[in-house]
Structures are given as structure tokens and as C-alpha cells.
Amino acid sequence: MTKRKILIIDDEPHFTRMVKFNLEETGEYEVAVENEASHGVEAAMDYNPDVILLDVIMPGMEGPDVIFQLKNTESVKHIPVIFLTATVTKDEVEANHGTIAGYSFLAKPTSLTELIDCIERKTQPQY
Amino acid sequence: MNLKKFLRILVIENNEIDCKILKGMLSESSVGTFQLDFTDSLHKAFEYLQKHNFDVVLLDLNLPDCKGLETLKRVNDEFPDIAIVINTGAYEDDLGLKAVSHGAQDYLIKGKYTSYALSKALYYAVERKRVEEELKSAYTRLKEAQSQLIQIEKMNVIGGLASGVAHEVKNPLATILYGIEYLTQKIQTEDEKIGLTLKTMKESAQKANNIVKDLLDFAHSSKLDRKPENLNDIIEKSLQLTKVLLDKHRVQAIKQFGVIPSISVDANRIEQVIVDLILNAAYVMPEGGALVFRTLTRKLTKNYNDVIFYIDKKFSVGDSIVLVEIEDTGPGIPAEIKDKIFDPFFTTRRASGGVGLGLSVAKNIIQSHGGEIMLENRKEGGARVKICLKV
Numbered sequence: 001m002t003k004r005k006i007l008i009i010d011d012e013p014h015f016t017r018m019v020k021f022n023l024e025e026t027g028e029y030e031v032a033v034e035n036e037a038s039h040g041v042e043a044a045m046d047y048n049p050d051v052i053l054l055d056v057i058m059p060g061m062e063g064p065d066v067i068f069q070l071k072n073t074e075s076v077k078h079i080p081v082i083f084l085t086a087t088v089t090k091d092e093v094e095a096n097h098g099t100i101a102g103y104s105f106l107a108k109p110t111s112l113t114e115l116i117d118c119i120e121r122k123t124q125p126q127y
Numbered sequence: 128m129n130l131k132k133f134l135r136i137l138v139i140e141n142n143e144i145d146c147k148i149l150k151g152m153l154s155e156s157s158v159g160t161f162q163l164d165f166t167d168s169l170h171k172a173f174e175y176l177q178k179h180n181f182d183v184v185l186l187d188l189n190l191p192d193c194k195g196l197e198t199l200k201r202v203n204d205e206f207p208d209i210a211i212v213i214n215t216g217a218y219e220d221d222l223g224l225k226a227v228s229h230g231a232q233d234y235l236i237k238g239k240y241t242s243y244a245l246s247k248a249l250y251y252a253v254e255r256k257r258v259e260e261e262l263k264s265a266y267t268r269l270k271e272a273q274s275q276l277i278q279i280e281k282m283n284v285i286g287g288l289a290s291g292v293a294h295e296v297k298n299p300l301a302t303i304l305y306g307i308e309y310l311t312q313k314i315q316t317e318d319e320k321i322g323l324t325l326k327t328m329k330e331s332a333q334k335a336n337n338i339v340k341d342l343l344d345f346a347h348s349s350k351l352d353r354k355p356e357n358l359n360d361i362i363e364k365s366l367q368l369t370k371v372l373l374d375k376h377r378v379q380a381i382k383q384f385g386v387i388p389s390i391s392v393d394a395n396r397i398e399q400v401i402v403d404l405i406l407n408a409a410y411v412m413p414e415g416g417a418l419v420f421r422t423l424t425r426k427l428t429k430n431y432n433d434v435i436f437y438i439d440k441k442f443s444v445g446d447s448i449v450l451v452e453i454e455d456t457g458p459g460i461p462a463e464i465k466d467k468i469f470d471p472f473f474t475t476r477r478a479s480g481g482v483g484l485g486l487s488v489a490k491n492i493i494q495s496h497g498g499e500i501m502l503e504n505r506k507e508g509g510a511r512v513k514i515c516l517k518v
């Protein structure tokens with residue numbers, strides 16, 4: 001089985017590096033990193049990932065702007081997005097059963113298991 | 128003033144002739160009715176005052192056990208609730224004024240008044256004392272409300288800081304925790320200390336995360352306590368709280384209350400907002416003026432006047448709202464500060480004790496109710512506050 005492709009868009013290079021190391025360590029995923037929010041859509045078009053992990057607050061552009069652009073770009077609009085962000089708390093996410101305004105949310109810091117579970121759910125055929 | 132009310136008077140006087148004169152004057156008085164008790168020294172007077180209720184003390188300043196203003200001071204310190212009228216034979220030019228500034232309600236010179244004047248003086252003294260007490264308690268309540276406001280804003284500042292800090296701290300924590308997870312998987316070694324080190328690091332990072340979480344909980348703990356309330360009642364109460372200040376500034380409050388539905392709000396918070404708006408208006412009208420409170424309910428329209436409410440998408444056309452308008456006859460808001468008045472710590476009256484939190488707190492509170500607040504200048508002059516809340 002081919003590896004699933006994950007794109008992470010987040011302005012924290014340290015954080016994205018750790019996500020990449022961990023996800024690739026499982027042997028299941030291949031991870032591309034984009035630290036510039038304004039290049040997010042381009043990166044998605046180039047890489048064509050199976051899932052996008054997106055931070056909400058980034059300099060220059062906020063997560064919702066990125067998602068707005070993603071959803072307005074024909075070639076990438078189908079790609080599932082998971083918000084991975086410190087702007088929400090775990091309690092808020094749980095109170096909303098993992099989705100806020102229709103999007104999947106994970107509150108930083110989230111354990112690796114939670115992250116992987118969420119990615120798996122998003123890449124299952126029914127999505 | 129109710130002249131029919133029966134006044135209980137304690138005469139503190141050691142001169143028998145003076146006592147007789149007073150008795151005569153007050154028993155034949157055409158104004159009011161009096162019950163007189165006599166005592167001839169200060170310490171006996173204290174015993175009396177402790178045991179019985181009196182409305183007013185008629186006090187000589189030349190008693191065997193105390194003389195001069197000291198006498199007044201001691202009565203006033205010991206029994207701050209009772210009205211005091213000085214009745215003395217010693218006439219000194221400024222003693223009368225001094226006595227009044229030391230808490231006496233009036234100052235009479237023996238032999239220089241009629242029965243009528245004495246009776247009136249006693250009734251006036253009781254009334255003056257009552258009003259004084261009322262002002263005092265209103266002032267205390269106002270002070271309390273003000274310090275509560277400052278407390279709330281401090282909490283808001285902490286809340287804002289905490290959320291900012293939490294975000295900044297959670298990012299590196301997430302990185303550290305993923306780093307530890309990675310190393311834990313990668314490093315397979317016999318050295319127990321390495322495993323223990325990673326475990327310790329992980330637990331410490333999680334502990335830091337819990338602290339951030341507690342901080343956030345604390346910051347958000349100032350939740351609203353919402354119940355159905357009528358805004359007219361809340362305005363009424365705020366007016367009571369600020370009555371002293373409004374009277375002092377000779378600002379006339381005009382109520383144009385509409386029949387409005389109850390809405391779910393935190394009455395204490397809304398009261399704080401109204402009080403603060405009243406204070407603002409009072410400060411810009413030091414020479415007096417009018418303050419109109421208008422409440423009404425209606426549906427939002429596409430009209431120019433309502434457009435402002437749609438900006439944040441909090442409201443839409445057709446929403447039922449309660450609108451509170453507060454209009455003053457002050458100078459209005461200068462154009463150059465219009466954009467700043469809602470900023471925390473922006474004030475044009477720093478010198479006279481303004482902190483600059485009033486409007487920023489007000490905005491915070493109204494917005495946390497899902498409403499909107501704005502200030503505009505009136506065509507006729509003066510400023511108008513509009514508070515819009517959903518029914």
C-alpha cells in the first residue's frame with residue numbers, strides 16, 4: 001500500500017519538523033511542510049496530499065483564509081482539512097465532538113495517537 | 128418634611144433656667160409636637176442616648192464635664208446617626224460655622240430665637256441629617272460599583288493576556304511533546320536513565336500544559352449570570368446609584384421608557400455599563416444638562432440607521448431588538464478621538480482621575496451578551512450612546 005500524503009501548513013518550523021518526524025516514523029505517511037500560510041494553496045496544488053493539517057493563527061494570513069482559498073481552488077477543494085491549533089482548548093473541541101463550524105479540530109498539544117486517529121478517520125473511503 | 132411627626136429631643140443642658148425656657152417654648156409651639164428629656168452632663172447624656180431613641184440632640188457647649196467644640200465632636204463620634212443642634216450662650220464669630228462643619232445640623236444662640244424658629248430649626252435639623260445620611264450611603268454604593276468595575280476590567284485584561292500567553296506557550300509545548308514521543312520510539316537502550324529522563328521530560332511538559340489550562344479556565348471564569356430582566360428596571364437602579372453625582376452636576380435625568388420585553392442578561396453587568404455611561408455623561412456636563420434614557424423594541428430594518436448593527440454580522444435585518452439610547456447635552460465627542468474612546472486606558476480626563484476603562488469594559492460586557500454598543504454625536508449637540516441587544 002502506498003503511503004498517505006500529509007501536508008502541514010503551520011508557521012512554527014519546530015512544530016512542523018516534529019510532526020513530520022513522528023508521522024514518517026510510523027511508516028504510513030509521507031509529510032510535506034509549508035511554513036508560509038500564503039503559499040499554502042500552492043503547496044497543496046503541487047503536492048496533492050490526502051489530508052491537510054492547518055494552523056489557525058499564522059502571520060500574514062489566518063487559517064480560515066487559507067481554507068477559503070483551498071475551497072475555492074478546483075484541484076484541491078476535495079482534500080480534507082484538519083485544524084491543528086492552540087486557539088481552541090481540548091474542552092471546547094470535545095464539547096463540539098471534534099468539529100467546529102463543520103471542520104475537524106485538534107487542540108494543541110494533542111497526542112500523536114489522537115492525531116493519527118483523526119487522520120485515519122479523514123482518509124477513510126467514506127470521506 | 129413632615130411637621131406632624133412627633134420629635135424626640137434630648138436636651139443636654141446644665142442651666143436650669145435655660146431648660147425651663149426650652150420647655151416653655153416647645154410646649155407652646157405652634158409647629159409640631161415634641162417629647163423632651165433633660166440631662167445635665169455629657170456622660171449622663173451618653174447613657175440616655177444608649178438606652179433610648181432620639182431624633183435630635185439640643186446641645187449646650189458649656190457642660191460641667193466638657194466644653195466647646197469638643198462636646199460636639201464627642202457626641203458626633205459616639206452617635207453618628209443623630210441630628211445635633213447646638214444651643215449655646217457663648218457667641219463667637221466663626222464658632223457657628225465650625226460647629227456645622229464638625230457635624231452639627233444647626234447652631235442657635237440662646238435668647239436670640241423665638242419658639243417658632245426653634246421648632247423649625249429642630250425639624251430642619253432632622254431632615255438635614257436624613258438627607259446627609261442618604262447621600263453618604265449613595266456615595267458608598269457608587270464607590271463600590273466603581274471598584275467592582277475596575278476589578279472586572281482587571282480580570283478582562285488578565286483574560287486577554289492569559290489567552291495570548293496560552294497560545295504562545297501551547298505551540299512550543301506541542302513541539303516538545305512530539306519531540307519526546309519521537310525520541311521515546313527511536314531510542315531503544317539498556318540505559319534506564321535515558322528512559323527515565325524522557326519520561327520526566329514528558330510529565331513536566333504535560334504539567335506545564337495543565338498550568339496553562341488552569342490559567343485559561345481562571346481567565347474565562349467571569350461567566351455571565353443571565354436571567355430574563357427588564358432593561359427599564361436596570362436603568363432605574365443605575366440612576367439610583369448615581370443620583371448623588373447627577374444632582375451635584377445638576378444633570379436632569381429624563382426617562383422615556385418604552386414597553387419592552389424582558390431579555391436574558393446579567394443584570395449586574397448591564398447595570399455596570401449603564402452606571403459608567405451615566406458617569407461619562409455627568410463628567411462632560413459639569414455645568415448641568417439633561418440626560419435622556421430612551422428604551423424601545425423593534426425589528427431591525429434596512430435603514431441607514433441600522434446598517435451599523437450588521438457590520439459584525441451579529442445582527443440581521445428582521446431581528447427583534449431592544450434598543451437603549453442615552454443622550455446627553457454635553458460637548459459631544461471630538462472627531463479626533465472618535466476612534467479611540469473604546470480603547471482600554473484611553474481617557475481625556477486623566478488629570479481628574481479617569482482611568483479610561485469605562486467604555487472598553489462597557490463594550491466587552493455588551494458584546495459578551497451578543498449585543499453592540501456605539502457612541503455618536505447628535506445633530507442637536509451632545510452625544511448619544513446606543514446599545515442594541517437581541518430579544
Ligand SMILES: Nc1ncnc2c1ncn2[C@@H]1O[C@H](COP(=O)(O)OP(=O)(O)OP(=O)(O)O)[C@@H](O)[C@H]1O
Nearest residue numbers: 407411459468474475476481482483484485486510
Ligand atoms: N458622553 C460623552 N461625551 C463626550 N465624550 C465622551 C463621552 N463619554 C466618553 N467620552 C470620551 O471618551 C473617553 C473614554 O471614556 P471611558 O469611559 O472609556 O473612560 P473615562 O471616563 O475617561 O475613564 P473611566 O471611565 O475609566 O473612569 C473619555 O475620557 C471622554 O473623552
Ligand SMILES: [Mg+2]
Nearest residue numbers: 403407485486
Ligand atoms: Mg468613563
